[in-house]
Amino acid sequence: MTLPPNISQPDFTAALKAFAAIVGDEWLFTSDEDLALYRDSYSVLWDEAEERTASAAIAPDTAEQMVELVKIANRYKIPIYPISTGKNLGYGGAAPALAGSVVLDLKRMNRIVEIDERQGYVIVEPGVSYFDLYSYIQDKGLKLWIDCPSPGWGSLVGNALDGGVGVTLSSYRDHFGAHCGMEVVLPNGRMMRTGMGAMPTAKTWQQFKPGYGPMIDGLFKQSNYGVVTKMGFWLMPPPEGYTTGTVTVPKYHDLIPLIDIISRLERSKIVQGLWMLSSPTTGTRGDEAHLVNNGPPPMDPRFAVILNDPGGADMNKLDAAAQAAGVPFWACEFHLYGPAKFIAAQWDCISDAIRAIPGAQFKLNPVRSLPLPAEDIAPMFDTGQLGIPSLRTFSLGPMISYEDEDVVGHIFFSPVIPRTGEAAIEAMDLFAGIARKYKLPYPPLQFPSSIFERAFLFAVGLPVTRSATVNAKIRDIVRELVVIATERGWGEYRTAPAFYDLIMDTYSYNDHALRDFLDSIKGAVDPNGIMSPGRYAIGTHQTGKAGG
């Protein structure tokens, strides 16, 4: 049996006995076979000395049990690591951040505590997945939509707390931003409610985020200051209709005015859905590049020779070839929601604005009434835009093998870059260059994502194998990417546990003032250091620097 760091065998045995008395023997896991289920299937440290594995796992059923478990953890100084559905693949899975921690598996806490169609909110426990909530809403025939990430077996609570995002309207895509009120078991075992929930008779816990006094909900995002046991989320009404519209612009550098115009439309709330960049020169829309049923559609040979140039795709050559062939360089697909006349008005406004770019062309697809028939949904690459959870994201096309090793998972290098054409072009060139240098499975062109409202996400997927040698190379590539991105002022929004410290170190303004502040909070609220030690590299440093 693995022991938690600095814990004696008698203390650990006594703690496990006390834990079992709370949850029942059935829900305490200590055998090697059971603990293997708490490994991160996508760990880039698989089978290496540094892989973070659990010493035990406990699956409580209620927040009240959680309170007792946390008190026991304090009594024996046992590091505990709560997970929600344990499916944060690529960002840690069900494994702890610190080897030897006891995982608290909250999957059994799967209650939809409250759902209110009239006011459009839900309160859920951590074990509720997007699939669960979607099924519940369908079964009850409630007029509510969810905004889900892909894959849909993730937890609403866990995804929001890890900074996750979805794909419908901008205000719902930011899952932490769309939450309202939470219940937290603090590291001392005390239960707290944030926002209006701090008032025992509250009637507006899910209607008014600020509450009274400081807004502290953000302290529980990507941190280790407590276990969130309930969380409220704002839900949207089902849109009356849905469609997509595509704009094309002819030239490579048209991207710069295009993004400026779209950004202005977004800030005006005229563009509210996701918009996706792609290049018709690749013969496919960006997301369709993942479709591998019959392989991606063949590229036009005139473009393929440039895109597949071993020395790198020269965008100026591609630009010239596209114009010579009369193929627009850029396409942008907008997802539009609402009554047909509202979509028509939005499209008119979008078209009027983008028409400023010479040669821009517009195509609006017919507005479809919702819900769509099942046969129309079945062949879609992703159903997330329709508020329907799926697992289709696992069709990550090009990632089959790397360095002659089977790819068994992925991690993401996920920098946030400015929402400008210049930054997009710079990032595309830079990351394509790294992919070429290391022969990574990478699409010929990769595009920034508009998933955030005012910045681009440029997520570079990297393969994970079961070879320590190849995984070590991937870790080196991540370190190189971090250096390059940090030099340009591009920070990561989220990362795998293997890189928590590396990324935290990049947020170093004024000699790590932020990190020191976070560590000070940690020391104050968790003096025994039992809550998710190592998570997001909070509390892992020597603190107590004076002044600043």
Place this chain on the structure above:
Amino acid sequence: MIFVRFWLPMTLLGSTLAGQPTLARETPPRAAEPLRSTASKIYGKWCSDCHSVANGPGSVALQRKYQGAVPAILSQRTDLTADYVRAVVRSGISFMPSFRKTEISDAELAALADYLAPAPGAKATSKKAAGSKRR
């Protein structure tokens, strides 16, 4: 897509219970009977989105692996054994992660294995009740 309705306590629509610390206890106790009824529903909840359509990620991976020597759609396979199904669910394979006992219990997994690898003579499409185990 079809997903089994997870057993979730009924909540009071439109009423606000927030603020009552005993909220979680006001829901009925968790059902003690075998969860999520039948094996086909377990399959529907956990497996089908990747494995029951040709363009599902699981089907694509199996097509690539076996090149058509066996059906890419899992429920059409006749060569699976219950032990193999159990091992893959608990260990993961390729892009498919492992599944914990809090997600798919041992009893549910036995039923699922039985469903995907029916005893000789049984139809591959038979929908056996959860809990019927083949040792």
